[in-house]
Amino acid sequence: xxxxxxxxxxxxxxxxxxxxxxxxxxxxxxxxxxxxxxxxxxxxxxxxxxxxxxxxxxxxxxxxxxxxxxxxxxxxxxxxxxxxxxxxxxxxxxxxxxxxxxxxxxxxxxxxxxxxxxxxxxxxxxxxxxxxxxxxxxxxxxxxxxxxxxxxxxxxxxxxxxxxxxxxxxxxxxxxxxxxxxxxxxxxxxxxxxxxxxxxxxxxxxxxxxxxxxxxxxxxxxxxxxxxxxxxxxxxxxxxxxxxxxxxxxxxxxxxxxxxxxxxxxxxxxxxxxxxxxxxxxxxxxxxxxxxxxxxxxxxxxxxxxxxxxxxxxxxxxxxxxxxxxxxxxxxxxxxxxxxxxxxxxxxxxxxxxxxxxxxxxxxxxxxxxxxxxxxxxxxxxxxxxxxxxxxxxxxxxxxxxxxxxxxxxxxxxxxxxxxxxxxxxxxxxxxxxxxxxxxxxxxx
Numbered sequence: 209x210x211x212x213x214x215x216x217x218x219x220x221x222x223x224x225x226x227x228x229x230x231x232x233x234x235x236x237x238x239x240x241x242x243x244x245x246x247x248x249x250x251x252x253x254x255x256x257x258x259x260x261x262x263x264x265x266x267x268x269x270x271x272x273x274x275x276x277x278x279x280x281x282x283x284x285x286x287x288x289x290x291x292x293x294x295x296x297x298x299x300x301x302x303x304x305x306x307x308x309x310x311x312x313x314x315x316x317x318x319x320x321x322x323x324x325x326x327x328x329x330x331x332x333x334x335x336x337x338x339x340x341x342x343x344x345x346x347x348x349x350x351x352x353x354x355x356x357x358x359x360x361x362x363x364x365x366x367x368x369x370x371x372x373x374x375x376x377x378x379x380x381x382x383x384x385x386x387x388x389x390x391x392x393x394x395x396x397x398x399x400x401x402x403x404x405x406x407x408x409x410x411x412x413x414x415x416x417x418x419x420x421x422x423x424x425x426x427x428x429x430x431x432x433x434x435x436x437x438x439x440x441x442x443x444x445x446x447x448x449x450x451x452x453x454x455x456x457x458x459x460x461x462x463x464x465x466x467x468x469x470x471x472x473x474x475x476x477x478x479x480x481x482x483x484x485x486x487x488x489x490x491x492x493x494x495x496x497x498x499x500x501x502x503x504x505x506x507x508x509x510x511x512x513x514x515x516x517x518x519x520x521x522x523x524x525x526x527x528x529x530x531x532x533x534x535x536x537x538x539x540x541x542x543x544x545x546x547x548x549x550x551x552x553x554x555x556x557x558x559x560x561x562x563x564x565x566x567x568x569x570x571x572x573x574x575x576x577x578x579x580x581x582x583x584x585x586x587x588x589x590x591x592x593x594x595x596x597x598x599x600x601x602x603x604x605x606x607x608x609x610x611x612x613x614x615x616x617x618x619x620x621x622x623x624x625x626x627x628x629x630x631x632x633x634x635x636x637x638x639x640x641x642x643x644x645x646x647x648x649x650x651x652x653x
Contacts, residue, residue, distance in 0.1 A: 238321030252281030339392025406552030
C-alpha cells in the first residue's frame, strides 16, 4: 500500500520507527547563508531551524531540535527523538518559511547542514543521511528506468521485471556500503522486498525471513508480503505464516495494521464468516475506538460489496468526455476495473484483458477502466505503447477517490462485475483473472 507528507504545514508526519520506542539523540550543526542578490548586508542571523512533527493537525509540535543562527549563519542543536527515523526539517525567518527538507535522527549521528538560500533542496551530511540519500537516489533511478521501460517496450513484462530485480538488488545491498544499522540501509531492505511482490514472490518471501521486527518499515513490509505468502502457499497457510510475522511485534499498536490486513484478506477472498470473525477479533483487541472507522468500513464491505448486493453508486468521467453513472447504465452489464501503471500484475494481464475486452465489445456490456495514480505523466507514459480498454478514467486521488472508497479498493488490479439490475455479480482481486473471464462468459450474452 503506498501517505502524503506536508513538511511546510507539519501535518501528520509518520516517523518510520522501530518496534519498541527507544529515545535517541544526535547532533546537527551547520551554516545558513543567503545570496548577495537577496541580502547585500550578508547578515544571516535570525534564521530558525526546526526539526519536529505533528501527530495530528490539532496537536502541538513535537520538537526534536531547534536553533537560531548567529550573524555568520552558524548554528548548533542537539536532536532528541522518541524514536529513530525520518523527520521534517524546516528553515524560517520572521515567520516566513525559507526552505524545508528531512533528516534522519539516529543515536549518535552527527550531521552537518550547509545551505545557501534560496534553495529548493536541503542536503544533510552524515553517515545516516548518506544512506538515506542513497536510497532516495535508488528510488529516483528506479522511477526513471520504469518510465524508460514503459516507453520503449510494448507489453514487455520481462524488461519491467528486470528493472524491478535490478533496483531490488541495489537496495538490498545498501548495507554493504552504509552499514547494516543505518536507517537508510534497513529501509532499503524493506523496499527491496516489497517491490518484488508480484514479480518474484519466492525471493520476496525468502528475503523477508531474514528481517527482524525492529527494522523501520517492518509493518508495511509484512502487509505487502501477505499477497506473496498466499500466492506461494495458499490462503490458510499463507495467512498462518503472516500471523507469525505479526506475532514478532510486541507493541500492540504497531500490530494493528497487520490485524487490519487479515480482515482485508478475508474480505478479498469473499470469506464472509471468517471476515466477520476477524473484525470481531480486532474489535476485542482494540476497544479504545482508534480503529472504529476501519472496522466500520470493513463491515460495510462485507454487507455491501459481496455478490448479490446492490452496487454502490458512482459518477465517472471517461476520456471520451462522457460521464457514466450506475443509474444510467441500468440494463447493461458493467465491468468496473481499478488498476495502476505501477502495479506488477496488470501489465502481465493486459493481453488477456484486451482479448476479453474485444470479445465482449459487441455485447451488452460497458467496461470502465479506472487508473488510480497521483501522476498523470506516469499513466500517459504507460498508455503510449499499450492497447487499453476504451473507456479510461483517471483518478489522481488514488485510493482516496470517492469511487475507490465506495468500492473499498485497497490494492490493484481489482475488478467488479455488475449486472443489468445494478447488483454485484462478483469481485475479482489481483490474479483472479480466470474467475473474471469465466463470469463474463457465464453472464454476458
